[in-house]
Structures are given as C-alpha cells and as structure tokens.
Amino acid sequence: MATAIFGKRIKELRTKKGMTLDDLAGATGSSKSYIWELENKNPPRPSAEKLSEIAAVLEVTTDYLIGRETTLETAEDKAFFREYSNMPQATREKIRAMARLLGSDAKE
Template sequence: MLGAKIRQLRKERGISLGELAARADCAKSYLSDIERGVRDNPSIQFLEKIASVLEVPTDFFFDRSYTTAQMLASELAPELVALVKQLDLGWLQLTQQAAASGLTKEQFQEFIEYARWKASQSADT
C-alpha cells in the first residue's frame, strides 16, 4: 500500500522515479523496491524526504483518509471515474474529512450557501 501510494502520487505529479530519487536524495533502486513492495519498512527520514518532494504531509503515507485521486477513482463506479480525475486532490481530501467528521451533505451544502451569502455581503460593501 505504501509503495503504491508513492508510485501513484509520483505519477500524478509527473515525476520520474529517477527524478524523485534525486530530489529526495535517496537511491533509485531503494525507491523502486519501496514502490514495488519488495521493501516495506522505510525510515521516517526517507518518508519525510519523499513527502517533501511530493508536497504532501508525511501523514499521507500512514493515514488511510489520505488517498490519491487515482486510488479513489479505482474504488468508484466507472461513470464517476472521469469526474474524480478532474477534481483537485485537496478537494477530495476535504470532502472525505468532512464526511469522516460526521458532517452531513445537507450541513455541507448549508455551509456553502452561507459562504456564498457572506461573500456577496462583502462585495456589496
């Protein structure tokens, strides 16, 4: 799972294996082993370097609520895959966190409507 997350996120960012290894200052062969699941217990320092290059929190690799757009798309019905791939990863994570915190769709919609109203009030003044 860890290696798959790194690989998918690397591909979504358009970074080659060699480029990620160079930018994270680690061996390309080691990174390849991690991505393929040959090795599955990297150090926290390694993960911090990879997370920094990929611009995600280190928790991304440990917390199941963090996912890549492609991984999320693979869990969805085919008709939703194209839509999910178009969404920004941050928005996907935000909606997942809202749902996980118990926020209902109705409450989320109310918040959106309130934010629109508040913005219109600010624009009028």
C-alpha cells in the same frame, strides 16, 4: 505499513507529478532502486527521515503515505500549511492577499 497502500500512494503521486523513479530518487537523495523497492517490495522499511523527505517532495503528509490519512486533498492542504508556516511573515502576507483576490474571483 502495508505495501499496498504505501507503495501505491508513492507511485500514484510520483506519476501524477510527472516524476520518474530517477526524479524522485534525486530529489530525496535516494537511489532509483531504493524508490522502486519502496513502491514494490513488502514490507517497505523507510527511515523516518526518508519518509519525511519523500512526503515533502510529493507535497503530502507522511500520514497520507502510510495510510493514516485517507484523503489526498487533506494531506496536500496540511503539507502546504506546514510549508506556509515556515515562510517569512512578508511572504505569508502576500499569499493571504492573493488568496483573498482569488476567492473574490470565485464569487463572480
């Protein structure tokens, strides 16, 4: 896992979401210095659990963070689907209905 990709992606996603180092640290149960080290040190050595927590907060896949997945859009879609899959059936039905409505607006 190269710092150039991993650290850069964490920092880009964090700032895109308007999060500070403190915000991401708090959301993942980490320290500010730990998040800073992941963004800046070579080589980063996050645990699988911490990597998963960071990906979930940043709404992407772990594969995207470590460079196995190259497009952000795909990583965001996969992360959304993972979250969607864990929702109650009634919630998923509402989301599908909303998607159909939004899709019909795009055709107009």
